[in-house]
Amino acid sequence: xxxxxxxxxxxxxxxxxxxxxxxxVIAQRQCDNAARYLPTLEPGLFEFLKRPxxxxxxxxxxxxxxxxxxxxxxxxxxxxxxxxxxxxxIRYHPDVTADEVRALASWMTWKCAVVDIPYGGAKGxxxxxxxxxxxxxxxxxxxxxTAELGDNIGPYTDIPAPDVNTDAHIMAIVYDTYEMMHKGQxxxxxxTGKPVHIGGSLGRHEATSRGGLCVTRRVLELGxxxxxxxxxxxxxxxxxxxxxxxxxxxxxHEAGAKIVAVSDSRGGIRRPEGLDPAEVHAxxxxxxxxxxxxxxxxxTNEEVLETECDILIPAALENQLRGDNAARVxxxxxxxxxxxxxxxxxDAVFRSRGTPVVPDILANAGGVTVSYFEWVQxxxxxxxxxxxxNARLExxxxxxxxxxxxxxxxxxxxxxxxxATRRELGRSGHALEAVDLRTAAFVVAVGRVARVCLDRxxxx
Ligand code: NAD
Numbered sequence: 001x002x003x004x005x006x007x008x009x010x011x012x013x014x015x016x017x018x019x020x021x022x023x024x025v026i027a028q029r030q031c032d033n034a035a036r037y038l039p040t041l042e043p044g045l046f047e048f049l050k051r052p053x054x055x056x057x058x059x060x061x062x063x064x065x066x067x068x069x070x071x072x073x074x075x076x077x078x079x080x081x082x083x084x085x086x087x088x089x090i091r092y093h094p095d096v097t098a099d100e101v102r103a104l105a106s107w108m109t110w111k112c113a114v115v116d117i118p119y120g121g122a123k124g125x126x127x128x129x130x131x132x133x134x135x136x137x138x139x140x141x142x143x144x145x146t147a148e149l150g151d152n153i154g155p156y157t158d159i160p161a162p163d164v165n166t167d168a169h170i171m172a173i174v175y176d177t178y179e180m181m182h183k184g185q186x187x188x189x190x191x192t193g194k195p196v197h198i199g200g201s202l203g204r205h206e207a208t209s210r211g212g213l214c215v216t217r218r219v220l221e222l223g224x225x226x227x228x229x230x231x232x233x234x235x236x237x238x239x240x241x242x243x244x245x246x247x248x249x250x251x252x253h254e255a256g257a258k259i260v261a262v263s264d265s266r267g268g269i270r271r272p273e274g275l276d277p278a279e280v281h282a283x284x285x286x287x288x289x290x291x292x293x294x295x296x297x298x299x300t301n302e303e304v305l306e307t308e309c310d311i312l313i314p315a316a317l318e319n320q321l322r323g324d325n326a327a328r329v330x331x332x333x334x335x336x337x338x339x340x341x342x343x344x345x346x347d348a349v350f351r352s353r354g355t356p357v358v359p360d361i362l363a364n365a366g367g368v369t370v371s372y373f374e375w376v377q378x379x380x381x382x383x384x385x386x387x388x389x390n391a392r393l394e395x396x397x398x399x400x401x402x403x404x405x406x407x408x409x410x411x412x413x414x415x416x417x418x419x420a421t422r423r424e425l426g427r428s429g430h431a432l433e434a435v436d437l438r439t440a441a442f443v444v445a446v447g448r449v450a451r452v453c454l455d456r457x458x459x460x
Contacts, residue, residue, distance in 0.1 A: 211366010
């Protein structure tokens with residue numbers, strides 16, 4: 001059997017722009033910005049909160065169905081465990097990098113804090129291209145990756161979940177591998193997003209998108225878009241028709257919105273009169289992509305982002321809305337179901353135009369919330385009804401949304417006092433400017449994690 005090294009030396013180059021697109025640098029900038037509004041936060045403590053606790057790199061060979069033994073690199077990062085075990089998905093993608101995993105892990109810490117569930121933040125990834133691997137290869141990669149992580153994951157230490165290109169089946173393999181290594185105890189809680197017949201929670205598959213729907217409805221009820229109180233009749237464009245974006249299309253459509261454009265990695269389709277998500281799902285199941293669907297017009301991914309619509313939902317990958325294209329976005333509201341889709345330069349454009357961006361650490365937190373419900377059910381050997389899961393999810397998402405909007409109002413109502421406190425403490429004397437929803441969410445999250453850290457005390 002020949003050996004070939006499939007580890008790319010560098011990740012795919014970013015889009016042609018001068019902007020900083022390293023997700024970890026961006027995640028740190030978002031944190032730094034929030035810290036300006038927490039003037040009494042001790043700088044040393046803040047430095048600790050910003051940095052990941054650990055990053056594990058594993059390298060392993062897998063005999064693949066092509067007949068070659070190929071070598072793979074995987075990562076698992078625990079950003080912070082102050083509020084509970086690490087929690088975060090596993091991503092299979094050719095562009096996975098250590099810094100992307102660090103960024104995604106840190107966003108998980110802040111996300112769990114925003115929705116106030118007792119987890120810290122973690123994330124994992126394997127550099128591989130699932131489109132070029134068989135299902136059997138992916139099972140072997142998953143088993144070996146899980147075995148290499150060993151006791152770095154566990155039901156009370158670090159709990160993986162699905163992310164880009166991983167699903168319930170892959171989670172079943174993670175569970176089975178861990179179970180083989182730890183027989184004689186209830187290991188169901190080692191991973192969430194499992195199939196329902198193997199300890200998965202009803203409602204988990206839809207939870208990220210359903211949570212995004214709850215948040216969107218709530219911000220509209222609270223008057224975020226002038227003159228709009230509900231989703232009825234609003235037009236929506238969705239980038240990324242995968243787990244999250246595909247289900248979001250169905251749920252937003254059921255809630256009365258019109259889905260006017262969707263895309264996947266092969267391109268997009270548009271229909272100003274509205275697409276039927278069930279038809280798009282059926283076409284994608286048959287052909288592998290949304291493109292070329294009868295009754296719609298093919299378009300580019302950029303055109304989907306720039307489509308005339310009320311709500312734009314990025315649900316694919318990081319850095320899709322940047323300084324070089326944000327001004328062309330016509331949506332009145334951006335709801336981030338992907339992690340990290342908007343760069344700080346794009347945020348500045350949206351702020352200056354008065355386009356609210358509901359940030360990832362709030363908008364897509366429904367997934368980890370129901371993952372937490374799954375873990376509670378696993379630990380109690382229970383199975384909750386789907387209605388109960390959805391009702392609990394809705395309560396959590398509405399409360400978190402209210403918390404972020406309240407914080408935005410509170411911070412923006414005390415800018416002078418916060419600036420004065422900063423000056424008294426000898427921090428930069430620049431007058432603080434009004435915060436957007438992302439910074440408000442970070443202020444909530446960093447404040448919560450810092451408080452637990454201070455109350456627990458720093459060991460020893
Ligand atoms: P997925 O692999 O099921 O879907 C990703 C989709 O994006 C695919 O349809 C893919 O073709 C498409 N895509 C990739 N590049 C694209 C591009 N340049 N333009 C348009 N489409 C593109 O993954 P997913 O689980 O749906 O995750 C999507 C996003 O949501 C990620 O950012 C992920 O981190 C985030 N997220 C996922 C969950 C979850 O529960 N799965 C939870 C929270 C956040």
